Amino acid sequence: EDKVVQSPLSLVVHEGDTVTLNCSYEVTNFRSLLWYKQEKKAPTFLFMLTSSGIEKKSGRLSSILDKKELFSILNITATQTGDSAIYLCAVAGSNYQLIWGAGTKLIIKP
Amino acid sequence: NAGVTQTPKFQVLKTGQSMTLQCAQDMNHEYMSWYRQDPGMGLRLIHYSVGAGITDQGEVPNGYNVSRSTTEDFPLRLLSAAPSQTSVYFCASSSGAGLWYGYTFGSGTRLTVV
Numbered sequence: 302e303d304k305v306v307q308s309p310l311s312l313v314v315h316e317g318d319t320v321t322l323n324c325s326y327e328v329t330n331f332r333s334l335l336w337y338k339q340e341k342k343a344p345t346f347l348f349m350l351t352s353s354g355i356e357k358k359s360g361r362l363s364s365i366l367d368k369k370e371l372f373s374i375l376n377i378t379a380t381q382t383g384d385s386a387i388y389l390c391a392v393a394g395s396n397y398q399l400i401w402g403a404g405t406k407l408i409i410k411p
Numbered sequence: 412n413a414g415v416t417q418t419p420k421f422q423v424l425k426t427g428q429s430m431t432l433q434c435a436q437d438m439n440h441e442y443m444s445w446y447r448q449d450p451g452m453g454l455r456l457i458h459y460s461v462g463a464g465i466t467d468q469g470e471v472p473n474g475y476n477v478s479r480s481t482t483e484d485f486p487l488r489l490l491s492a493a494p495s496q497t498s499v500y501f502c503a504s505s506s507g508a509g510l511w512y513g514y515t516f517g518s519g520t521r522l523t524v525v
Contacts (some may be wrong), residue, residue, distance in 0.1 A: 337513070343516035343517060344516050344517055346513040349513055362457060380524060391507075398456060398469065399456070399514075402453055404453055
C-alpha cells in the first residue's frame with residue numbers, strides 16, 4: 302500500500318532557528334513529490350521535486366529529494382512567526398492521485 | 412481570476428440531511444478532486460475527475476456522490492449526513508499537463524454534522 306510519512310508531527314522552535322522537516326515515502330510509480338504550506342485555510346504550493354539531489358530554493362525555504370532512500374527534506378532557515386503553519390508533503394504516483402502525509406505542525410515562538 | 416471557488420464556507424447539518432458542496436474553477440483545468448481533512452490524518456481523496464463526464468472514487472468515497480457535467484463545476488453531494496462526515500472539505504483542480512505540478516485549492520468548507 303502506498304504511504305507517505307512525515308516527521309515530526311509537531312515542532313516548536315524560537316524565531317531565528319533553523320528547522321528541518323522530513324517526508325519519507327513508499328509509492329508505486331513515483332512521479333513527483335510536492336510540498337505545501339497550510340495556514341488557516343487551503344494548502345498553498347511550495348515546491349515540486351522530481352529528480353534526486355537537485356535543491357529547490359525559495360527565499361529561506363529549500364527542499365531536496367533522495368529517490369534512492371525515498372525521502373525528502375524541507376529546510377527553513379532564520380524562521381519567522383509567519384512560518385508557523387502545517388507543512389504537507391504529497392507524492393504523485395499512478396492514476397492521477399496524490400498520496401498525502403499527515404503533515405508537520407510548525408510553531409514559531411517570538 | 413477567481414481560481415477555485417467553494418461554497419458554502421461553513422455548514423451545520425443534522426444527521427440524515429443531504430446537501431451539496433459546490434466547487435467551480437475558471438482556469439479550464441481538466442483535473443478536479445475533492446478531499447476531506449481531519450486532524451492528524453492529512454488530506455484524503457474522496458472522488459476525482461479527469462474531465463467532463465468522467466469521475467472515479469478515491470480513498471474514502473462512501474456516503475458521497477459527484478458528477479462532472481461541465482469542465483468548470485464539480486459538486487460533491489452528501490447523501491445522508493453522518494457525524495463521521497464532520498470535517499473540512501477541499502476542492503482542488505489542476506491542468507492535465509501540469510498535474511504533477513500540484514493543485515490549486517479552494518478555500519474549504521467546514522462541515523459539522525450533529
